[in-house]
Amino acid sequence: MSSDSMPLSDPRDDFVWLEEIKGQTAIDWAIQQSQETCRRFTETPGFAHLRSALFACLNSATQIPMVRKYGNDVYNFWQDEKNPRGLLRRTHFDDYRSASPAWQSVLDIDALGVAEGQEWVYHGMQVLAPDYQRCLLHLSPDGGDACVIREFDLTDLCFVAEGFSLPLAKSRVSWIDRDRLFVASDFGPDALTTSGYPRIAKIWQRGTALAEAETQFMAQPTDMSVIAYHDDTPGYERNIVGRMIDFYHREVFLLDPQQGPLPIAIPQDAKFSHWQQWLLVSPATDWTTGGATYVSGSLLAIDFAHFMAGDRQFTTLFTPTATTSLDNYSATRDYLILSVMEDVVNRLEVLRPAAGRWQRQGLGDAPDLSKISAVAIDDQSNEFFMTVSGFLQPTALYYGVLGEENPAALPADRPRAAAIIKQDPSHFDSAKYQVSQYFAPSDDGTRIPYFVIAAQDLQFDGSHPTLLYGYGGFEVSLEPYYLGSMGLAWLERGGIFVVANIRGGGEYGPRWHQAALKQHRLRAYEDFSSVAKDLIARNITSAAHLAAQGGSNGGLLVGNMLTRYPELFAAIVCEVPLLDMQRYTRISAGASWIAEYGDPQRPEEWDFMQAFSPYHNIDSAKRYPAVLFTTATSDDRVGPGHARKMAAKMQQLGIENVYFYENTAGGHSAAADKAQKAFKMAMISEFLLSYLL
DSSP states (O other): OOTTTSOOOOTTOTTGGGGOTTOHHHHHHHHHHHHHHHHHHSSSTTHHHHHHHHHHHHTOTTSOOOOEEETTEEEEEEOOSSOSSOEEEEEEHHHHTSSSOOOEEEEEHHHHHHHHTOOOEEEEEEEOTTTOOEEEEEEESSSSSOEEEEEEETTTTEEOTTOOEEEEEOOEEEEEETTEEEEEOOOSTTOBOTTSSBOEEEEEETTSOGGGOEEEEEOOTTSSEEEEEEEOOTTOOEEEEEEEEETTEEEEEEEETTTEEEEOOSOTTOEEEEETTEEEEEOSSOEEETTEEEOTTOEEEEEHHHHHTTOOOOEEEEOOOSSEEEEEEEEOSSOEEEEEEETTEEEEEEEEEETTEEEEEEEEEOOTTEEEEEEESOSSSOEEEEEEEETTEEEEEEEEESSSOOTTOOOTTSOOOOEEEEEOOOOSOGGGEEEEEEEEEOTTSOEEEEEEEEETTOOOSSOSOEEEEOOOOTTOOOOOOOOTHHHHHTGGGTOEEEEEOOBTBSTTOHHHHHTTSGGGTHHHHHHHHHHHHHHHHTTSOOGGGEEEEEETHHHHHHHHHHHHOGGGOSEEEEESOOOOTTTGGGSTTGGGGHHHHOOTTSHHHHHHHGGGOGGGOOOTTSOOOEEEEEEETTOOSSOTHHHHHHHHHHHHTTOSSEEEEEESSSGGGTOSSHHHHHHHHHHHHHHHHHHHO
């Protein structure tokens, strides 16, 4: 039974009752706390104007409508003031590249909500190739990860009567063909892992009951989840099944119709994908096979069929260095586009297999301290979209074609220069600001990069309100992006914004991530605090004017700034956080992150974990910075219990300036629409300035 439906108890924890997500006593507490926080920070002279400006910014009619292409049409999900929950729409691909596309409405999520009496939150669709007439729509009742899944007809623009339909769950589905799905869902007793994700994968035949679907593969109860999906590449159709053992380890199998699951014998910690006849592998640790050793973070290619037959002679497509890593890659029909980062600034390379070799050319470099990325538009052509953006540079969208004749008389095997087709609007005067990159020495001497976005005429006098943002986990990289609404909420109000690229992230590949795993977790916090100290040492700001902000794993990060380094900060914004690391595996999807943090049920692991469990390190004798905890009742990934308990415990200990705000909808993003996002951003800005000025 879940914590939603039964009282909780723990003799070591006076506030465990706040983990009951929808328990009435816990809800009443959250409402009362949220009302007090709103009175304090939303009834200020500047709040209403800022919220209005942010709402207008987020709803700008001239923002780029990003799309996915299916057949000859592209689909876009659009939200604005008129369509707060959103409009799924489409246009012809050629028309999309024009200045004013003619959009056709596919599904109005707001109208659907009215008709069905449920305020749906759209969570995406899966479209069936090759005719693209059917899709599976994912709809959340509150913005949480759990969704209902319903089959939708993209020709008749209606839900399919007696079509595929799954009730609310954290289901995973994949089209096999028009009449069959891979489905992993909550099938009843023993169908979920201890992390709350599906552990059984079945094939479901149209016209039959879900209970009659045939089991194809089962993960272990203690695994994170089962894997099951269909690759529909013409001529290379494959079914893949397996088990996610934890966040970073998996066993995968090729599901053969006659022989059943055949092991794909790659390291459990390796990332992998397949592209036409190729198997692409990126090992997280050094891998010796076939008489060669391939380093952590490299990208390897081999013919998939040859590999399954025993061949281990890989071609190395990318090898990292001390300052470079592979950010991601995308495949067109004939090319791979690699994004390579060097000191958190990236460039693009294009690879093509031909005559037994892989040819390589450059495609583009980012402007100074900016971000460039490219993705294939589909896998039937060599067309691609490219975006260029920066902290002060609104996103520009380019369209290009790889390997075709070029009017500029480039050779046919060279990429065609991409041309800009759309441009996001500016929301603040970027000419007033500058972007700088610095490197701070961490406690062990490691060089930690960070970006500073500040006024052009910045005076290094230590007086500037400064917001330091970080994440530092799950191999997630914090790269340059257009600040947009943050420019309005912070830069235009006199603030400095700082992004720290600490260990635990992926900025320098797997090694950067692994350096802060489990017993090494404190390194991430040492890195972040070292950036704070470096900002103070450079006289960019001072402790009296410095704040830290982070969400989810970043909430754990700034929770540790609160408890371990309170002297460095005047304010903390801790969003949808993990904070109680002794009970985190029992809250929502927490058990799925044991590979990142450790297992507190093992005494030898709790010995090191308690050092970075903010909930257990509050000391009533210490002086703490002001802190604002934000969460959502509907967050079924981290769960609101962490933030609730931390705020309640600090308040009980008599610690001053502890604030809490809980939105109802929005799931792990804590905002279901742009109005909620604008409200929260304005409230946070008011909170920060009230303590940093």
